Amino acid sequence: MAKSKSAQSDTAADPSAKKVNLRELAEHLGLSVATVSLVMNRSPAAKSIPQQTQIRVRVAARELNYRPNAMARMLRQRRSFTIGVIVPEISEGYAALVLSGIEDHLLQEGYFYFVMSHRHKNDLIEEYPGLLQERGVEGLIFVDTTCSGRISVPAVAISGHRHVEGVTNITLNHTRAARLALDYLTEQGHRQIAFIKGQAFSSDTEVRWKAVRAAAQAAGLSIEEKLVVQLDSESPTSQPGYEAGRRLLENSKPFTALFSFNDISAIGAIRALREAGRRIPEDVSVVGFDDIQSAAFQNPSLTTIRQPLREMGMSAAETLLKRIANSPKDDYPRSIVVEPELVIRASTGRAAK
Amino acid sequence: MAKSKSAQSDTAADPSAKKVNLRELAEHLGLSVATVSLVMNRSPAAKSIPQQTQIRVRVAARELNYRPNAMARMLRQRRSFTIGVIVPEISEGYAALVLSGIEDHLLQEGYFYFVMSHRHKNDLIEEYPGLLQERGVEGLIFVDTTCSGRISVPAVAISGHRHVEGVTNITLNHTRAARLALDYLTEQGHRQIAFIKGQAFSSDTEVRWKAVRAAAQAAGLSIEEKLVVQLDSESPTSQPGYEAGRRLLENSKPFTALFSFNDISAIGAIRALREAGRRIPEDVSVVGFDDIQSAAFQNPSLTTIRQPLREMGMSAAETLLKRIANSPKDDYPRSIVVEPELVIRASTGRAAK
DNA sequence: ATCCTTTAATAAAACGGTTTATTTGCCCGC
DNA sequence: GCGGGCAAATAAACCGTTTTATTAAAGGAT
Numbered sequence: 001m002a003k004s005k006s007a008q009s010d011t012a013a014d015p016s017a018k019k020v021n022l023r024e025l026a027e028h029l030g031l032s033v034a035t036v037s038l039v040m041n042r043s044p045a046a047k048s049i050p051q052q053t054q055i056r057v058r059v060a061a062r063e064l065n066y067r068p069n070a071m072a073r074m075l076r077q078r079r080s081f082t083i084g085v086i087v088p089e090i091s092e093g094y095a096a097l098v099l100s101g102i103e104d105h106l107l108q109e110g111y112f113y114f115v116m117s118h119r120h121k122n123d124l125i126e127e128y129p130g131l132l133q134e135r136g137v138e139g140l141i142f143v144d145t146t147c148s149g150r151i152s153v154p155a156v157a158i159s160g161h162r163h164v165e166g167v168t169n170i171t172l173n174h175t176r177a178a179r180l181a182l183d184y185l186t187e188q189g190h191r192q193i194a195f196i197k198g199q200a201f202s203s204d205t206e207v208r209w210k211a212v213r214a215a216a217q218a219a220g221l222s223i224e225e226k227l228v229v230q231l232d233s234e235s236p237t238s239q240p241g242y243e244a245g246r247r248l249l250e251n252s253k254p255f256t257a258l259f260s261f262n263d264i265s266a267i268g269a270i271r272a273l274r275e276a277g278r279r280i281p282e283d284v285s286v287v288g289f290d291d292i293q294s295a296a297f298q299n300p301s302l303t304t305i306r307q308p309l310r311e312m313g314m315s316a317a318e319t320l321l322k323r324i325a326n327s328p329k330d331d332y333p334r335s336i337v338v339e340p341e342l343v344i345r346a347s348t349g350r351a352a353k
Numbered sequence: 354m355a356k357s358k359s360a361q362s363d364t365a366a367d368p369s370a371k372k373v374n375l376r377e378l379a380e381h382l383g384l385s386v387a388t389v390s391l392v393m394n395r396s397p398a399a400k401s402i403p404q405q406t407q408i409r410v411r412v413a414a415r416e417l418n419y420r421p422n423a424m425a426r427m428l429r430q431r432r433s434f435t436i437g438v439i440v441p442e443i444s445e446g447y448a449a450l451v452l453s454g455i456e457d458h459l460l461q462e463g464y465f466y467f468v469m470s471h472r473h474k475n476d477l478i479e480e481y482p483g484l485l486q487e488r489g490v491e492g493l494i495f496v497d498t499t500c501s502g503r504i505s506v507p508a509v510a511i512s513g514h515r516h517v518e519g520v521t522n523i524t525l526n527h528t529r530a531a532r533l534a535l536d537y538l539t540e541q542g543h544r545q546i547a548f549i550k551g552q553a554f555s556s557d558t559e560v561r562w563k564a565v566r567a568a569a570q571a572a573g574l575s576i577e578e579k580l581v582v583q584l585d586s587e588s589p590t591s592q593p594g595y596e597a598g599r600r601l602l603e604n605s606k607p608f609t610a611l612f613s614f615n616d617i618s619a620i621g622a623i624r625a626l627r628e629a630g631r632r633i634p635e636d637v638s639v640v641g642f643d644d645i646q647s648a649a650f651q652n653p654s655l656t657t658i659r660q661p662l663r664e665m666g667m668s669a670a671e672t673l674l675k676r677i678a679n680s681p682k683d684d685y686p687r688s689i690v691v692e693p694e695l696v697i698r699a700s701t702g703r704a705a706k
Numbered sequence: 707a708t709c710c711t712t713t714a715a716t717a718a719a720a721c722g723g724t725t726t727a728t729t730t731g732c733c734c735g736c
Numbered sequence: 737g738c739g740g741g742c743a744a745a746t747a748a749a750c751c752g753t754t755t756t757a758t759t760a761a762a763g764g765a766t
Binding site for chain 1: 742743744745746747748750751752753
């Protein structure tokens with residue numbers, strides 16, 4: 001912090017005085033706004049302006065505490081340096097990690113971002129991209145949201161899973177993810193494996209389930225219908241997982257392992273299993289998905305398929321900014337695939353029996 | 354979704370055609386921009402414009418897919434309908450809940466918001482308010498961040514705990530919070546209670562600790578120095594809590610209960626206690642703070658002092674928008690106090706012995 | 707006819723910058 | 737003594753709205 005004597009109120013120097021604009025600054029200097037603008041922006045056109053004048057301008061700008069008006073500048077340059085991010089909800093877990101990755105990269109590049117969460121309401125999903133574009137965002141990032149409608153700016157979807165013209169998809173290698181989980185479980189001797197599918201609205205649900213079935217087949221496992229349940233409430237908590245766990249138990253088909261759609265629901269399911277007297281992992285091994293921050297601190301700590309969520313966020317931001325920079329050209333990556341990782345913790349072990 | 358035939362490419366109707374601006378729309382109509390603007394904004398000055406013309410204008414606007422340029426409008430009206438939110442991090446837990454409350458209210462009122470997270474870096478804390486103001490935000494919300502520097506827009510701080518001119522503070526009734534926790538624990542027969550203090554950088558740390566000491570005194574408890582440890586890493590995970598728990602055990606002073614600074618750290622501490630063979634709650638009762646979404650799904654589920662985090666977020670947004678509306682007048686609430694609530698779950702029970 | 711009102715609309719000045727094209731000296735070479 | 741070139745700066749257009757003051761025509765009252 002600069003040492004500013006707040007007592008000294010007469011100089012135009014430090015107070016949070018009223019805004020001074022370019023015209024006033026120029027008048028104060030006895031120069032034209034054009035000159036001052038060129039200097040302040042270190043425009044190449046300013047090369048013919050002598051150092052001395054440049055310094056004079058900058059000193060005065062500091063003294064008068066000149067701050068260029070962002071809206072005026074945006075209007076003229078037709079750039080907002082703002083991007084829009086659409087997420088299902090600002091929840092614990094998934095979105096929080098992705099957002100922090102996005103933010104990291106954007107702030108570093110001088111961009112700001114708007115967040116809007118739609119809580120799976122279809123009308124909001126339809127409406128938000130338009131609202132953001134009216135606000136002048138230069139690009140959009142969709143997180144776990146299948147984007148629809150006309151989009152006239154570059155866009156990136158994280159786990160979007162639908163090929164939309166103009167949208168770059170960032171997705172996990174689900175095939176590999178499913179194999180990691182099932183191969184590991186079968187290695188541990190599990191053959192009766194239960195599954196919790198994601199909510200219908202989650203864009204990952206279908207592709208992940210397809211991958212699981214393929215992986216099961218490859219591993220010579222057959223998936224019992226009674227060992228498959230689906231999440232169905234839209235709560236972002238572990239409650240849906242808990243309910244799914246209960247349903248699984250009601251089906252009274254024995255199983256020694258559970259592969260759940262995500263960590264949040266795995267945690268809920270574990271609670272249901274426990275209440276029914278099953279010990280984790282002695283009676284049932286549980287594998288989650290995502291590796292959210294709290295997964296490692298569950299009791300027992302959660303074995304899970306890690307998605308590099310922060311990295312996916314960063315990659316989304318990076319890709320988007322590149323696309324914006326190249327804007328008129330429409331050669332852009334359609335798809336970026338990231339790799340999962342099996343993180344073995346304490347919620348899994350060898351099959352009983 | 355409107356039924357729009359995407360094949361029909363000749364009419365100017367539906368395609369994501371190039372932007373049409375007010376001037377072009379006016380020309381198309383054979384009217385002046387002024388007239389069109391008045392109609393589109395339903396300005397009171399438009400009352401003298403006949404219904405028929407108004408309809409004509411609106412129909413054409415729809416047909417040409419006219420969207421007013423937000424930057425031009427903001428520049429002219431000198432309003433951005435944007436506010437800035439500064440948080441330590443977009444983490445699981447605390448900030449996520451507060452943010453969702455903030456968002457709820459803001460979107461409802463037609464405002465957008467920028468988020469910036471500083472991860473406790475002092476230079477960023479200094480820098481961000483200025484950056485946001487340069488971006489034209491009409492107000493600022495600080496979450497768990499003591500704001501500094503000159504602020505020339507209305508501001509609200511959640512758990513700011515420092516009286517800063519121009520900032521409304523939203524705080525929890527910590528006195529009551531501490532009493533709820535300690536009265537409950539003493540009722541359960543606990544006398545040897547350990548404490549985990551918050552990190553030095555958290556704005557809640559000091560006032561909460563002061564309240565705890567006062568409550569302890571009121572309950573006739575003395576706080577043993579060896580039973581107090583402080584969180585000290587800046588990780589937003591449970592790791593610092595885990596480390597704090599270990600330190601507590603190393604001090605080898607017996608205790609039957611632990612009151613931790615927040616849920617995240619309580620979860621870490623529980624892990625440390627467990628590793629040392631202590632059962633929760635049979636050997637040690639643990640009380641957290643915040644009631645983040647995952648608290649209810651811990652194993653055992655976490656007894657905690659609930660802060661109404663979403664409500665605090667909503668209240669912050671509401672207060673801020675009210676202040677913006679009244680802007681020139683500087684009578685504003687200095688402080689808003691919200692009440693905590695004791696949520697008893699399974700991590701606490703009667704003292705052993 | 708004259709003056710006032712009302713209706714329907716417009717011209718033009720903001721808002722606060724950026725940027726292109728142009729001006730004004732001034733020095734240099736011949 | 738004059739055209740050319742350069743240095744230093746500026747005028748003015750532009751970005752796309754909003755909003756105030758003004759105009760133009762028509763109708764009504766006196």
